[in-house]
Amino acid sequence: MRLLFGTLFGLxxxxxxxxxxxxxxxxxxxxxxxxxxxxxxxxxKSGTTDADPYARASIxxxxxxxxxxxxxxxxxxxxxxxxxxxxxxCEVVVSGVTPAARFWTVTLYNRxxxxxxxxxxxxxxxxxxxxxxxxxxxxxVVAPRANPGNWLPTGGVERYELILRLYDTAVGVxxxxxxxxPMPDVTTRSCP
Amino acid sequence: MILRWALLIxxxxxxxxxxxLAAIIILPRTATQDAFARxxxxxxxxxxxxxxxxxxxxxxxxxxxxxxxSAVCRYDLSQGPLKLTVPVSPAYTSVSFYTxxxxxYYAINDRAAGRRVIELDLMTTAQHDQVPEDEEVTAADRxxxxxPTPTGIIAIRAMAPEPGLMRAAQAAVAASRCATQQPExxxxxxxxxxxxxxxxxxx
Numbered sequence: 001m002r003l004l005f006g007t008l009f010g011l012x013x014x015x016x017x018x019x020x021x022x023x024x025x026x027x028x029x030x031x032x033x034x035x036x037x038x039x040x041x042x043x044x045k046s047g048t049t050d051a052d053p054y055a056r057a058s059i060x061x062x063x064x065x066x067x068x069x070x071x072x073x074x075x076x077x078x079x080x081x082x083x084x085x086x087x088x089x090c091e092v093v094v095s096g097v098t099p100a101a102r103f104w105t106v107t108l109y110n111r112x113x114x115x116x117x118x119x120x121x122x123x124x125x126x127x128x129x130x131x132x133x134x135x136x137x138x139x140x141v142v143a144p145r146a147n148p149g150n151w152l153p154t155g156g157v158e159r160y161e162l163i164l165r166l167y168d169t170a171v172g173v174x175x176x177x178x179x180x181x182p183m184p185d186v187t188t189r190s191c192p
Numbered sequence: 193m194i195l196r197w198a199l200l201i202x203x204x205x206x207x208x209x210x211x212x213l214a215a216i217i218i219l220p221r222t223a224t225q226d227a228f229a230r231x232x233x234x235x236x237x238x239x240x241x242x243x244x245x246x247x248x249x250x251x252x253x254x255x256x257x258x259x260x261x262s263a264v265c266r267y268d269l270s271q272g273p274l275k276l277t278v279p280v281s282p283a284y285t286s287v288s289f290y291t292x293x294x295x296x297y298y299a300i301n302d303r304a305a306g307r308r309v310i311e312l313d314l315m316t317t318a319q320h321d322q323v324p325e326d327e328e329v330t331a332a333d334r335x336x337x338x339x340p341t342p343t344g345i346i347a348i349r350a351m352a353p354e355p356g357l358m359r360a361a362q363a364a365v366a367a368s369r370c371a372t373q374q375p376e377x378x379x380x381x382x383x384x385x386x387x388x389x390x391x392x393x394x395x
Contacts, residue, residue, distance in 0.1 A: 006200050013204030018211025025216070047296045049340070057216045059294050060223035063230050064255040065347055068288035068296030070304070102303070103284050103351055105259045113254025115246055123248075123258045128353035165257060167284055167351070168301050 026058050035175055037183045039083075040075040040164060044173045047073070064113060072101070072167040080186040086161065088116075088144060088154030090191040094162065095139040096184035101169035103127050106140065108152055111159050118153035125150060138184075220293050227253050227294045228266070228345060235266040238274060240348070240368045245358075259353070261361035265346040265370035269339060273315035273373050280308055281350035281364035283357060289314070289337060290345040298337050305335075312337055313373070314346070346370060 032052045033045045046055040047069040059066055067074045079085050086092060098104050107124030110116055115123045125140060130150050132138045141147040144156040154160055164184070171181055223229070230253055235241040242263045246256040256262065261281075267274050278287055280302035287310055288299040300310060312335035315323075320338050348368050350361035 006196070010200045010204040010207065013201065014207030014211055017205055017208025018215060021208070021212040022215040022219075025212075026219075047299075049291075049295055049297045051295055053213075053216050056293065056295065057219040060220035060226040062254055063223075063225045063227050064253050065227045065288070065290055065294055065345065066296055068286075068290075068299035070299035071286040071288050071296075071301060071349075103353060105257055105351075107257060107259075109255060114251060115248045115258060117248035126259045126351070126353045163255065167286070168303060 025054055026061050033173075037075070037181055039079060039081050039186050040077050040183045042073050042075040044069060044073050044171075044175070047071070048173070062113060067165060069172060072165050072169060073171050075164040075166070075183065077162040077164070077186060080188045082188070084188055085159060086142075087188070087191065088157040088160050091141060091143040091147070091189040093139060093141055093187050093189050094184045095137065097137050097182050098127075098164065098184065099166060099169060099171050099181040101127075101166035101171070103167045104165060106152075106162055106164045108142065108154065108160055108162055110157055111161065116153075116155040116157055116160060118155045120153060122151075122153060125152065227290070228292055231264055231266055231345060235264050237266055237268045238271075238370060238372055240265050240366070240370050242362065242366050257349075260349045260351050261358060261365050263348045263365040263368060265348070266343075267314065267339075267346060267370065268343045269314065269316050269319065270342055271372045273313050273319050274370060275373050276310075276312050276314060276346060276368070276370045278310040278348050278368040279364050280305070280310060281361045283353050283361070284351040285310070285364060286349050288347045288349070289339065290347065291339070291341040292343045293341075294345070297340055311335065314339055316342055
């Protein structure tokens with residue numbers, strides 16, 4: 001009896017730990033070889049045949065086609081520079097410059113990878129659309145209410161993520177965080 | 193008693209780790225909503241299908257870039273190699289190749305291709321081995337891509353850096369071609385003279 005109970009306990013623990021870890025790994029987008037620059041993270045290897053099993057599982061589960069190496073690289077942002085999760089009810093400022101690339105786009109998605117509905121039908125900016133300062137830096141205000149300048153509407157959703165995609169860039173698997181790859185700063189300016 | 197529980201917990205954790213690794217490895221093979229499965233109902237085999245632009249209500253796949261016009265060719269190489277032709281758009285055009293399991297194995301952009309039209313042949317390793325060597329030499333400027341799996345996805349994307357350029361980008365991807373080549377009769381001496389190709393403008 002004790003043996004049976006013990007075995008059942010062990011198996012139940014195994015199931016909980018095993019599936020719990022799997023769920024956690026996939027929802028957090030865990031994969032090896034992440035390239036973190038400031039608050040932004042990219043997984044350049046996920047766009048190659050060297051993608052590890054975690055990246056493969058995450059790609060299959062989400063249903064997306066990853067940005068291929070040779071096309072570009074995608075940086076994901078889920079929290080600001082203070083580690084606070086991006087909140088669509090707050091005013092978040094993304095400012096600075098990006099690493100060298102022929103084009104880039106920054107797009108706002110909900111946590112499922114969908115675009116967020118808003119009155120202006122703006123879902124992101126491209127490197128050509130964005131209005132810059134004289135020194136070439138830019139400032140995008142991600143906020144629920146209209147703002148002058150580069151306003152990226154959040155539609156008031158609670159959680160969102162920004163994806164910065166660099167196209168035709170040298171940033172890739174062998175890139176190390178450093179001065180050559182400056183990423184925009186992200187600060188939460190005000191929260192209701 | 194304590195030792196017995198410690199052993200049970202240790203065993204449970206160990207088994208849990210194995211369950212976790214097994215789940216991660218099996219998942220791509222059992223996923224029913226991966227990109228290939230999402231594209232299957234809308235994309236016939238070996239044809240270019242323009243994808244509708246993603247909107248908040250509806251998107252074919254998650255995390256699509258709204259600044260791009262995109263099209264896919266869901267390919268099946270069992271009938272022979274595939275020929276792909278993509279006219280480049282004014283801004284930026286890329287062609288990415290994915291296996292059946294949505295893993296990118298090759299990508300090329302307009303600048304790397306260095307011409308107005310990206311042209312390449314897609315074939316399996318076995319089909320590549322059958323290409324006569326002299327054929328490969330005469331067609332030196334023909335790009336050959338080997339697919340690791342007999343089926344997969346080609347994603348063609350053209351950028352519209354400004355909303356006004358979206359139409360041009362859509363036209364560029366819609367004008368792409370992806371078609372099966374008829375296997376050429378093997379081992380015939382190639383005596384026919386090939387017409388001189390006009391020099392393509394370099395970018």
